[in-house]
Amino acid sequence: MEQMERRAFMKGAATGALAFAVGGVEVMLTPGAARAQGVPLRTLTAAQAATLDALGETLVPGARQAGISHFVDQQVSNPAEEALLEARILNVRPPYATFYRAALGAVDRASQALNNGRGFAQLSEAEQRSFVDSMRQNKVDGWQGPAGGFVYLLLRSDAVDVVYGTMEGYAALGIPYMPHIAPTQRW
Amino acid sequence: MATLDKVDAVIVGAGAAGAVFAAVLARAGKQVVLIEQGPDWQLSDLISSDIWARRLRGSGPPIRYEGRHPVGRTGDHGWGTGGAALHYSANFPRLLPADFNMKSAHGRGLDWPISYADVAPYYDRIAREIGISGDAKAEERWRPPGEPYPMPPLKTFRHGEVWVPGFRSVGITVAPGAVGVNSTEYKGRAACIHDGWCGAGCPTGALANPQATLLGEARAKGAQVRAMSYVTRVLTDAGGARVTGVEYYDADKQRQVQDAHVVVLAAFASQNPRLLFNSATDKHPNGLANASGLVGKYMMAHAGATVSAIFDEDLQNYLGSFGYQFVSYDLHPKTSRKAAFGSTFWNTGAAQKPTDARGIANVRPDLFGKELDEFLVGKARGLARITAICEELPSADNRIELSSEKDEFGFPLVRLIHSFQADAIGLFDAAIAEGVEIAKGAGAKEIWPGRAIGPQHLLGGTVMGKSANDSVVDSFGQTHELANLYVAGCGIFPTESSANPTFTLNALSLRGAEQLVANWSSIAI
Numbered sequence: 110m111e112q113m114e115r116r117a118f119m120k121g122a123a124t125g126a127l128a129f130a131v132g133g134v135e136v137m138l139t140p141g142a143a144r145a146q147g148v149p150l151r152t153l154t155a156a157q158a159a160t161l162d163a164l165g166e167t168l169v170p171g172a173r174q175a176g177i178s179h180f181v182d183q184q185v186s187n188p189a190e191e192a193l194l195e196a197r198i199l200n201v202r203p204p205y206a207t208f209y210r211a212a213l214g215a216v217d218r219a220s221q222a223l224n225n226g227r228g229f230a231q232l233s234e235a236e237q238r239s240f241v242d243s244m245r246q247n248k249v250d251g252w253q254g255p256a257g258g259f260v261y262l263l264l265r266s267d268a269v270d271v272v273y274g275t276m277e278g279y280a281a282l283g284i285p286y287m288p289h290i291a292p293t294q295r296w
Numbered sequence: 297m298a299t300l301d302k303v304d305a306v307i308v309g310a311g312a313a314g315a316v317f318a319a320v321l322a323r324a325g326k327q328v329v330l331i332e333q334g335p336d337w338q339l340s341d342l343i344s345s346d347i348w349a350r351r352l353r354g355s356g357p358p359i360r361y362e363g364r365h366p367v368g369r370t371g372d373h374g375w376g377t378g379g380a381a382l383h384y385s386a387n388f389p390r391l392l393p394a395d396f397n398m399k400s401a402h403g404r405g406l407d408w409p410i411s412y413a414d415v416a417p418y419y420d421r422i423a424r425e426i427g428i429s430g431d432a433k434a435e436e437r438w439r440p441p442g443e444p445y446p447m448p449p450l451k452t453f454r455h456g457e458v459w460v461p462g463f464r465s466v467g468i469t470v471a472p473g474a475v476g477v478n479s480t481e482y483k484g485r486a487a488c489i490h491d492g493w494c495g496a497g498c499p500t501g502a503l504a505n506p507q508a509t510l511l512g513e514a515r516a517k518g519a520q521v522r523a524m525s526y527v528t529r530v531l532t533d534a535g536g537a538r539v540t541g542v543e544y545y546d547a548d549k550q551r552q553v554q555d556a557h558v559v560v561l562a563a564f565a566s567q568n569p570r571l572l573f574n575s576a577t578d579k580h581p582n583g584l585a586n587a588s589g590l591v592g593k594y595m596m597a598h599a600g601a602t603v604s605a606i607f608d609e610d611l612q613n614y615l616g617s618f619g620y621q622f623v624s625y626d627l628h629p630k631t632s633r634k635a636a637f638g639s640t641f642w643n644t645g646a647a648q649k650p651t652d653a654r655g656i657a658n659v660r661p662d663l664f665g666k667e668l669d670e671f672l673v674g675k676a677r678g679l680a681r682i683t684a685i686c687e688e689l690p691s692a693d694n695r696i697e698l699s700s701e702k703d704e705f706g707f708p709l710v711r712l713i714h715s716f717q718a719d720a721i722g723l724f725d726a727a728i729a730e731g732v733e734i735a736k737g738a739g740a741k742e743i744w745p746g747r748a749i750g751p752q753h754l755l756g757g758t759v760m761g762k763s764a765n766d767s768v769v770d771s772f773g774q775t776h777e778l779a780n781l782y783v784a785g786c787g788i789f790p791t792e793s794s795a796n797p798t799f800t801l802n803a804l805s806l807r808g809a810e811q812l813v814a815n816w817s818s819i820a821i
Binding site: 192194195241242262265274278284286287288289291 | 334340342343344345346347348350351353354355356358361366368369375491492493498499500614649650651652653655657658661662664665666668669672673676677
């Protein structure tokens with residue numbers, strides 16, 4: 110790791126925020142704040158982000174507002190060895206962007222095939238829930254891509270991370286955070 | 297490319313095993329260089345967050361995981377100095393005498409070339425060296441007597457205590473678990489404050505991670521760490537009789553050669569075989585130390601069986617350490633189960649956080665949406681779990697081989713092929729059934745047995761034995777074929793028992809490093 114990169118990386122860790130590019134300048138923001146400020150995506154397309162937002166919200170209510178798309182987009186735009194994604198633990202092969210593109214593409218293709226051309230983000234809440242339940246069990250007809258059950262597991266982990274992995278999330282669960290070294294921006 | 301000034305010893309990997317070798321060699325006044333492929337983590341880097349903690353976990357050259365039960369990058373993979381021991385549970389069970397002679401006694405598995413009595417003094421010394429909390433007398437119902445642990449057991453909490461009547465109900469005796477966590481201040485390091493962040497790394501020094509213990513000591517005594525440096529080969533002399541150092545690519549991706557009198561491979565069970573294979577020469581066409589053809593063979597994992605349950609009280613399951621509170625070796629005798637051969641080790645009481653692979657949310661992976669919310673908010677405070685670590689017998693079919701894929705420097709990567717055999721699966725099934733009965737006996741309101749057999753830990757691949765005909769290294773980790781090449785870590789275990797491997801790999805590394813120092817003049821010529 111380059112020394113400059115490492116310093117920037119550790120600065121992010123110390124403040125608890127992630128590095129997002131805003132107007133050509135790197136700023137430290139939580140994913141939720143990056144979403145609220147409309148920070149441009151670096152790797153995912155707008156359509157992929159919309160699918161990811163909808164999937165995240167179906168998996169864990171609150172994931173959209175917590176910035177799941179900006180979280181994943183920022184993470185897959187960094188070198189794999191710096192990633193904070195559960196993908197790292199679940200043996201997804203870098204580059205992680207490849208997996209997310211394949212997974213989101215599989216979801217939308219299957220959704221369109223089964224729902225008269227409507228992508229996952231265009232489905233009703235009930236339809237989204239039904240689709241995810243089938244995906245969880247590898248039972249989506251015509252599915253083409255990474256195993257549906259694994260996509261479910263990984264994206265569910267990302268959604269849990271952004272909603273409940275924060276200091277705010279712990280508070281919502283009534284769990285004392287008790288940090289040794291606190292992530293200062295509730296991350 | 298530069299050839300760097302020759303040093304006494306180069307150690308590949310700055311995790312637990314490398315740290316022991318480095319400290320012992322540095323104490324003896326040897327000039328030591330540790331080459332570590334990941335970052336050089338400091339205690340101040342260890343932010344209390346499961347998400348940030350993923351920086352500390354397995355990365356680097358990818359491995360192709362294959363077989364019916366792929367092992368994958370489990371929690372015992374590390375990335376950077378400290379290795380997996382930077383963020384581990386610090387469970388420190390030891391092997392028992394019956395683990396060392398399974399082949400002789402039962403005609404199963406492999407024998408170790410040494411006995412429990414050979415290792416026992418090193419268990420006691422490691423306990424003092426790095427600090428272990430436990431109750432030796434309570435353990436001695438299962439093992440030969442030894443020295444007391446230097447600290448009393450850790451404080452226990454309800455999410456562990458609640459299981460004790462359940463174990464008793466099925467006739468299983470438990471005792472406080474030995475852990476590498478300070479129950480009192482020890483050697484200037486703080487006592488644990490029980491807030492369950494060991495898995496994110498402990499910056500207080502209460503957890504016996506290498507930075508706080510032997511790696512720290514080695515550095516203080518002059519050992520040098522070169523981080524973000526990736527070793528590609530061990531180099532040998534023209535005659536192929538001795539190793540001369542290692543080739544690596546530094547943080548700037550520049551090729552370097554570090555000459556050394558002795559090379560110690562401590563790059564984990566998954567990477568040591570890669571280095572031996574990729575170091576092949578005309579004198580060692582199948583890889584270094586591989587006359588037996590056993591490099592990469594006998595890879596082993598533990599079959600982890602977990603039963604989770606909800607109790608009708610707030611168990612404060614976020615308190616404690618990442619390690620266990622209570623353990624039982626009652627089912628260690630190899631023929632304890634009727635349907636399967638091998639040992640089982642029950643334990644309970646690890647603190648739980650909401651996120652991450654072993655977090656509360658993954659106790660019910662079937663739940664999502666508002667049902668997951670309701671579970672996390674409404675029920676999770678009464679959640680607790682027990683885990684059985686089940687032994688897998690060594691099989692040559694479970695192996696690491698070179699892959700057709702190459703790393704960024706053009707050297708082959710590896711495939712890890714692993715499938716549990718019938719005995720491990722039988723032990724797993726028996727443990728799950730037993731765990732449900734334990735939960736019932738404990739008064740659980742809802743019970744969720746883990747259905748998927750979960751590989752835990754990775755061992756083998758460079759197993760020890762008596763000669764180059766049956767093994768890669770001797771009991772000190774010294775390769776049979778190249779006197780100044782050592783392998784350290786749980787890769788040298790010929791059988792795995794049902795115990796977490798860290799205590800034993802520390803003890804074996806201490807024994808091996810002291811043998812190296814004692815025989816330095818004949819080995820490091």
